[in-house]
Amino acid sequence: MGKSSDTRYIFSTGDLYQKDFSIVFRKEDGNFYLPIKDTRELYCFNEITLSTKLLQLLAKVGIVVHFFGYYENYIGTFYPKEQLLSGRLTVAQALAYEQNRLKIAGPIVKGIAKNIHFVLYHYYRHGKSELKDYLDWLRKDVSRLADAVGDIKQLLRIEGEIWARFYQTFRLILPESFAMNKRVKRPPDNPINALISFGNTLLYTKTITEIYHTHLNQTISFLHEPAERRFSLSLDLSEVFKPVLVYKTIFDCVNNRKITVEKHFDKKLNYALLNEIGRKTFIEAFEERLNQTFEHQTLKRRCSYKQAIRLDGYKLIKHILEGKNFVPFCMEDKK
Amino acid sequence: MLTGTVVNYYTHCQRQCWLFYHNLNLEDNSEDVRIGKVLHELKKQGKEEIALDGIKLDKLTAEYVTEIKKSDADLAAAKAQLEFYLVVLHDKGIIRKGRLECLEKNKQSKSVHTLMLTEGEIEERKVQYRQIEEFLNRELPPPPIRKPICKKCAYYEYCFI
Numbered sequence: 347m348g349k350s351s352d353t354r355y356i357f358s359t360g361d362l363y364q365k366d367f368s369i370v371f372r373k374e375d376g377n378f379y380l381p382i383k384d385t386r387e388l389y390c391f392n393e394i395t396l397s398t399k400l401l402q403l404l405a406k407v408g409i410v411v412h413f414f415g416y417y418e419n420y421i422g423t424f425y426p427k428e429q430l431l432s433g434r435l436t437v438a439q440a441l442a443y444e445q446n447r448l449k450i451a452g453p454i455v456k457g458i459a460k461n462i463h464f465v466l467y468h469y470y471r472h473g474k475s476e477l478k479d480y481l482d483w484l485r486k487d488v489s490r491l492a493d494a495v496g497d498i499k500q501l502l503r504i505e506g507e508i509w510a511r512f513y514q515t516f517r518l519i520l521p522e523s524f525a526m527n528k529r530v531k532r533p534p535d536n537p538i539n540a541l542i543s544f545g546n547t548l549l550y551t552k553t554i555t556e557i558y559h560t561h562l563n564q565t566i567s568f569l570h571e572p573a574e575r576r577f578s579l580s581l582d583l584s585e586v587f588k589p590v591l592v593y594k595t596i597f598d599c600v601n602n603r604k605i606t607v608e609k610h611f612d613k614k615l616n617y618a619l620l621n622e623i624g625r626k627t628f629i630e631a632f633e634e635r636l637n638q639t640f641e642h643q644t645l646k647r648r649c650s651y652k653q654a655i656r657l658d659g660y661k662l663i664k665h666i667l668e669g670k671n672f673v674p675f676c677m678e679d680k681k
Numbered sequence: 682m683l684t685g686t687v688v689n690y691y692t693h694c695q696r697q698c699w700l701f702y703h704n705l706n707l708e709d710n711s712e713d714v715r716i717g718k719v720l721h722e723l724k725k726q727g728k729e730e731i732a733l734d735g736i737k738l739d740k741l742t743a744e745y746v747t748e749i750k751k752s753d754a755d756l757a758a759a760k761a762q763l764e765f766y767l768v769v770l771h772d773k774g775i776i777r778k779g780r781l782e783c784l785e786k787n788k789q790s791k792s793v794h795t796l797m798l799t800e801g802e803i804e805e806r807k808v809q810y811r812q813i814e815e816f817l818n819r820e821l822p823p824p825p826i827r828k829p830i831c832k833k834c835a836y837y838e839y840c841f842i
Contacts, residue, residue, distance in 0.1 A: 432704040561705055645841055660839045663705075668821055
């Protein structure tokens with residue numbers, strides 16, 4: 347079982363139940379106590395038995411639980427009854443979707459470009475001069491193109507191009523064993539796609555938890571269609587964090603040989619799935635990055651990247667409710 | 682409808698008051714607030730809380746209505762809250778004096794403060810409460826004003842992001 351800050355990861359099979367005011371995880375080699383006080387989020391990667399009595403406790407204290415299947419596939423989230431509800435905000439959020447969608451979706455796409463630029467600039471500075479064209483395009487053209495669009499479809503085309511060109515840079519950055527021909531999801535067909543899918547899912551669920559702690563409605567999204575997945579606002583808000591949280595973790599793990607194709611992927615499945623050690627290694631690196639802090643330039647206080655996701659939720663509320671321009675997290679500006 | 686907490690917040694910070702009233706009550710991870718809540722649970726143990734028309738009284742005796750606070754950090758706000766109780770009770774024909782008990786005294790020299798309102802003051806307060814109600818019906822909250830008290834507030838990040 348892994349723990350980092352207030353998130354607990356469960357990799358083995360066992361029973362979860364309540365004892366006094368703690369959660370107990372009983373597995374073959376003993377009992378593990380998870381104190382409620384510093385648990386806010388649980389990830390279950392194996393077969394877990396739990397009871398409604400436990401769910402009652404989890405709901406009372408607002409602990410969110412994410413469940414995954416055998417193939418790392420995301421099953422769903424136990425999402426405790428909303429504690430923070432504001433009718434006024436829900437109405438305003440829906441109106442913003444109707445009337446102002448591009449004012450929120452546009453900055454998200456620009457934010458993706460900025461954060462990819464930040465991540466790749468590091469490699470450019472270290473000799474990957476082939477990145478120049480793409481970097482220039484990200485910095486100079488994307489913002490202009492995104493401002494000029496008339497509808498969401500045009501904006502999504504720009505977003506698609508940003509990611510497609512980003513994947514093409516992998517051959518410059520990553521070893522050959524992690525080459526990527528094209529992005530394949532559900533299920534991924536090779537190691538790099540497996541890492542991306544796993545990383546994106548982790549970030550998506552993290553964002554669900556952060557949004558849970560705000561008044562935002564998870565189903566009303568702006569860049570993605572509200573119907574796309576149940577919690578499509580999480581897809582929206584996680585987008586700008588992918589380059590700095592998911593991809594930087596992948597590059598770090600792969601280039602520093604923390605994760606290799608031979609050791610950390612399941613051979614039986616054509617290396618298209620992380621094995622248990624691979625999963626643990628990746629999660630550890632990902633959590634470390636999430637909990638890293640920086641000096642937030644607007645708030646003038648230290649803040650972790652995980653908190654930054656929540657802060658983007660606050661920015662969105664402030665845009666919806668008070669009309670302040672929505673500018674999602676930017677790695678370079680540290681705000 | 683006004684409540685004691687809303688009147689307290691109005692004195693403490695108008696923006697917080699508006700947001701709280703519109704259910705944008707941000708989660709507080711602060712230890713102080715948690716202690717406050719526990720104290721509230723403890724002091725009402727075994728006793729029925731007296732609740733009427735949006736007010737919840739910590740204690741009501743023949744002479745006093747008592748409000749218990751963790752500390753005297755914002756005495757003016759706590760007094761405004763207690764005065765609101767006095768006015769509501771007065772309207773029901775219950776005439777009492779106010780008694781404020783602060784469990785920690787950090788800023789004041791005494792921990793118990795008593796107060797009374799004259800008929801004239803009661804009328805003044807009622808005019809003020811109507812102003813607060815108008816304020817709460819505004820479309821937008823007032824913009825944040827950075828003050829030293831903001832640093833500890835649960836709304837800090839939302840206000841200044």
